[in-house]
Amino acid sequence: DAPFIMYKPENQRGPGIDAFEGYCIDLLKLLVAELGFNFTISLEPSNIFGELLEDGNWDGMVGQLARREMDIAIAPLSITSFRQSVIDFTKPFMQSGLQLLISKPNRNADFFAFLRPFSPLVWILIALALIFVGVVMYLLDQYSPVDLDYGNCFPGLRSRFGSTNSFWFAIGSYLQQGVEAYPRSISGRLLATFYWFFVMVMVASYTANMAAFLTTSNLAVPVSSVQDLTKQSAIDYGTVIDSEAMDFLKSSTETVYRNAWSHILENSKTSLLNSSLVGINKVRRSKGKYAFIWYYPELEYAALRKPCDVMVVGSKFDLRGFGIGLQKNSPYRDVFTLAALKLQERGETEKLRAKWWDQQTQCPPSTSSAADAVELGVNNVAGIFMVLGGALMLATILLIIELFMFKFCVSRASSKRTMRQVCLDRYFK
Numbered sequence: 001d002a003p004f005i006m007y008k009p010e011n012q013r014g015p016g017i018d019a020f021e022g023y024c025i026d027l028l029k030l031l032v033a034e035l036g037f038n039f040t041i042s043l044e045p046s047n048i049f050g051e052l053l054e055d056g057n058w059d060g061m062v063g064q065l066a067r068r069e070m071d072i073a074i075a076p077l078s079i080t081s082f083r084q085s086v087i088d089f090t091k092p093f094m095q096s097g098l099q100l101l102i103s104k105p106n107r108n109a110d111f112f113a114f115l116r117p118f119s120p121l122v123w124i125l126i127a128l129a130l131i132f133v134g135v136v137m138y139l140l141d142q143y144s145p146v147d148l149d150y151g152n153c154f155p156g157l158r159s160r161f162g163s164t165n166s167f168w169f170a171i172g173s174y175l176q177q178g179v180e181a182y183p184r185s186i187s188g189r190l191l192a193t194f195y196w197f198f199v200m201v202m203v204a205s206y207t208a209n210m211a212a213f214l215t216t217s218n219l220a221v222p223v224s225s226v227q228d229l230t231k232q233s234a235i236d237y238g239t240v241i242d243s244e245a246m247d248f249l250k251s252s253t254e255t256v257y258r259n260a261w262s263h264i265l266e267n268s269k270t271s272l273l274n275s276s277l278v279g280i281n282k283v284r285r286s287k288g289k290y291a292f293i294w295y296y297p298e299l300e301y302a303a304l305r306k307p308c309d310v311m312v313v314g315s316k317f318d319l320r321g322f323g324i325g326l327q328k329n330s331p332y333r334d335v336f337t338l339a340a341l342k343l344q345e346r347g348e349t350e351k352l353r354a355k356w357w358d359q360q361t362q363c364p365p366s367t368s369s370a371a372d373a374v375e376l377g378v379n380n381v382a383g384i385f386m387v388l389g390g391a392l393m394l395a396t397i398l399l400i401i402e403l404f405m406f407k408f409c410v411s412r413a414s415s416k417r418t419m420r421q422v423c424l425d426r427y428f429k
Contacts, residue, residue: 001075001076001275001276001277001298002022002277002298002301002302003022003023003298003301003356003357003360004022004023004024004075004076004297004298005020005022005023005024005025005075006020006021006022007019007020007021008020008021016040016041017029017041020041022356023352023353023355023356024074024075024076026352026355026356027074027093027343027349027352028041028074030343030348030352031074031336031339031340031343034339034342034343035335035336035339042070044060044061044064044073046059046060047275048060048061048242049061049062049075049076049077049078049243049244050062050063050065050077050083051242051243051247052082058086061073061075061077061325062077062083062086062087062325065086065087065325065326065327065328066086066087066327066328068327071326071327071330071332072324072325072326072330072332072336073324073325073326074324075322075325076094076096076295076297076298076322077089077322077323077324077325078096078244078295078320078321078322079092079320079321079322079323080244080247080320082247083325086328087325087326087327087328088325088326088327088328088329088330088333089323089324089325089326089333090323090324090326090333090336090337090340091321091323091337091340091341092321092322092323093321093322093323093324093340093343093344093349094297094321094322094349094353095319095320095321095322096295096296096297096319096320096321096322097295097296097316097317097318097319097320098245098248098293098294098295098296098316098317098318099293099294099295099296099299099312099313099314099315099316099317100223100224100225100226100229100237100291100292100293100299100312100313100314101279101280101283101291101292101294101299101302101303101310101311101312102221102222102223102235102283102288102291102292102310102311102313103283103284103286103287103288103290103309103310103311104308104309104310104311105221105222105288113213114210116210116213117205117206117209117210117213118205118206118209125385126174126202129198129385130167130170130171130174131167131170132392133170133191133195133392134166134167134169134170134171135166136191136392136395136396137166137169137170137183137188137191137192138166139399140183140185140187140188140191140395140399141166141183141185141188143399169192170195173192173195173196173199174199174202174203176199176203185399186398187395187396187398187399188395190391190394190395190398191391191392191395193391194387194390194391194394195391197387198385198387198391221311221313222234222235222288223235223291223313223314224313224314225313225314225315226256226257226260226293226314226317227256229260229263229291230256230259230260230263234289235288235289235290235291236267236270236271236286236289236290236291237260237263237264237271237290237291237292237293238264238267238270238271238272238273238279238290238292238293239264239271239272239273239279239292239293239294240272240273240274240275240276240278240279240294241268241272241273241274244320245293245294245295245318246264246272248318249261249264249293260293273292276292276294276295276298279292279294280292280294280298280299280302280310283310284307284309284310296312296316297322297357299312300312300357301356301357301360303363304357304360304361304362304363305360305362305363306362306363308362308363308364324336324340
């Protein structure tokens with residue numbers, strides 16, 4: 001079972017232990033260096049860890065240990081109460097548990113992905129904001145006393161914000177581009193200031209959320225737990241026959257696992273497989289139609305290797321440890337347990353895990369969540385729209401104040417001086 005025990009490439013194989021590689025092989029070498037013992041390595045012929053047969057005997061590695069045909073078994077051998085009744089175990093050298101292996105969903109091309117950071121309603125509100133700002137900017141230009149006064153002094157230059165320029169100002173500001181005409185009145189400048197603040201917040205929100213969409217996979221995972229599997233019929237699922245995983249599902253008293261076992265039993269020809277390698281390869285070939293229930297160290301390794309078409313999902317369950325198996329009442333049990341603990345304390349087992357998992361990565365990290373990046377809805381941006389709405393109302397109020405003040409000031413000035421004198425004093429003095 002990769003990456004615990006694997007054959008080396010043919011051109012690199014040597015005699016005995018040098019024909020193999022993997023986590024357990026390296027662990028065995030560390031134990032040899034720690035304890036200084038000699039050994040002869042052999043493979044279990046049926047490639048089975050060990051299950052209790054109907055006649056009361058055990059097969060696989062557990063059976064060989066129970067019959068005293070070998071002294072120790074170094075493999076991803078789960079520690080269970082049934083096995084401990086016939087063999088001994090060291091303390092666990094690795095923690096394990098069951099998870100799901102599924103095919104990575106295909107990501108469909110999205111030609112309008114640039115619209116995803118905002119919800120449709122927010123895009124509509126942005127368009128309405130552009131229109132309202134353009135209209136109000138035009139009205140401020142037409143009725144502001146500052147612009148009227150400037151037009152009276154320079155008739156050819158009065159209107160800077162006609163209907164076209166007003167909307168061009170609104171669009172250009174939103175796209176963060178400069179425009180030729182800017183407001184002269186206090187009300188117009190106040191509206192422009194708050195509008196630019198609105199644009200700054202919206203652009204920053206769009207950029208941040210777009211980055212989130214681009215940097216997360218956003219894969220639509222069809223199932224993420226055994227419970228999800230039992231609620232659907234499109235995806236078949238199963239595990240290895242006569243394995244600890246099968247025994248757990250078979251003997252569990254929890255409804256969700258009982259339902260899962262019922263499905264597996266009804267579809268045993270396709271659901272129960274001969275080995276974990278067969279299960280992993282079946283997931284790869286199934287194109288999303290099969291999920292494999294197995295122990296996560298092996299599933300994690302498979303998900304890290306090319307062709308990068310599978311992923312591990314769901315929470316771990318049936319948590320248990322992998323230990324070194326020994327004959328019942330073996331005098332070596334405490335010796336190997338103490339040696340394994342020393343290796344853990346020195347960080348040797350963590351180094352082995354990093355070597356055979358972290359450093360074997362051939363695929364980019366994937367996520368089982370489809371909601372890492374969520375489009376911004378109205379509730380997320382309502383505040384900035386309120387600020388813009390308040391600015392529109394405040395600009396209108398300032399326009400009214402400007403009209404009254406200008407009317408009062410001009411009426412007093414024009415009674416004593418000509419319009420030419422007023423213009424010269426205001427713009428050239």
